[in-house]
Amino acid sequence: MNKHMATFIQDNLDEILVRWQEMMKDDSDEKFFQIMSQDVINKTSREFAELMISNLFEGENNYENRLNEFTSKVVRFGWSISFVMKAINHFAQVVYDMLEQNKTITEQNMKEYVMVFAEWINPMRDGIVETYAKTWERTVQLQKIALQELSASLIPVFDKISVMPLVGTIDTERAKLIMENLLDGVVKHRAEVVLLDITGVPVVDTMVAHHIIQAADAVRLVGAKCMLVGIRPEIAQTIVTLGINLKDFTTTSTLQRGVEQALAWTNRKIVEVEED
Known part of the structure; x- marks a missing residue:
């Protein structure tokens, strides 16, 4: 049948x-x-x-x-x-x-x-x-x-200044990868300032903040400064509401402001040059 x-x-x-x-x-x-x-x-x-x-x-x-x-x-x-x-x-x-x-x-x-x-x-x-x-x-x-692989790489933008853009949810497994790439990148690029850009991170809770703080501490141990950039208003409100302590961080709302501050830390600045 x-x-x-x-x-x-x-x-x-x-x-x-x-x-x-x-x-x-x-x-x-x-x-x-x-x-x-x-x-x-x-x-x-x-x-x-x-x-x-x-x-x-x-x-x-x-x-x-x-x-x-x-x-x-x-x-x-x-x-x-x-x-x-x-x-x-x-x-x-x-x-x-x-x-x-x-x-x-x-x-x-x-x-x-x-x-x-x-x-x-x-x-x-x-x-x-x-x-x-x-x-x-x-x-x-x-x-x-x-x-x-795409969202956990350290990118040199200026001499001694590098950026790590973070995209998506940060769990324990990704935090480990971020930490490894961050430390390897600091040594490889001889970075003195690292900007962690969380513009593409949808939610920052206590666990995510903990991973970010750990990454920043590790960067300081290898002799570089760490800055947190891309803090949107809703993320700032969440951080305050949860009582997350980021007082040891320099933070900015945009990557552009972060780059300006990083240049200042390395005794440089962006100036406009008038053409003759």
Whole structure:
């Protein structure tokens, strides 16, 4: 019966996909069908259909390989897990309705076909959820590593003056990376003044402040001064409300003011030169 159903799907795949796409467009809030070209939609839909059929035809190993490949692709497209579940349910519904319309499913064999559909769909749901979770976790981890690498480097802007722009949430793991890069950068660039720019840090709580204070103390131990720049009004209010002690810090609201102060500490300043 499984092979008979798989053959039916293959023979009527074009009509099934048309009906399935219509159901997905009507029922889903996802942007995939709105922003992707029709060629991409058709190609991805056909791959999805082949995945749906593959566990009826193929062995377990081939099906798992196809499942992994497809799940990786839909994660890149931004399909949510609820969107994937809707896709599975609607595909099964279209197939069931068409089998019922051509009298393949009758009142006499309905219970048997319901069991066949359950054995077909339920393992697929479980497999996709598990594979999707692993793929998404791996994707998020790679994005996290990329963010860490991009947002924890010390950049020399003037002789003896360097800036470290911080972006995103600072947790214990990132704080360790910041500390390592900060100290290595101070030695490498022979920095005398380091500006920690927190303009891109959305929230500064007690834990984040603790990590920043630790980083500043470490900078002082290697013979450089540390300044905290990019303190927005809402961040300043949070720091005061939480009672975080930053009295040992020189702080400024903008990177520009911080650079001016750093130049002053190194006996320099920016002046305008009039042209003759």
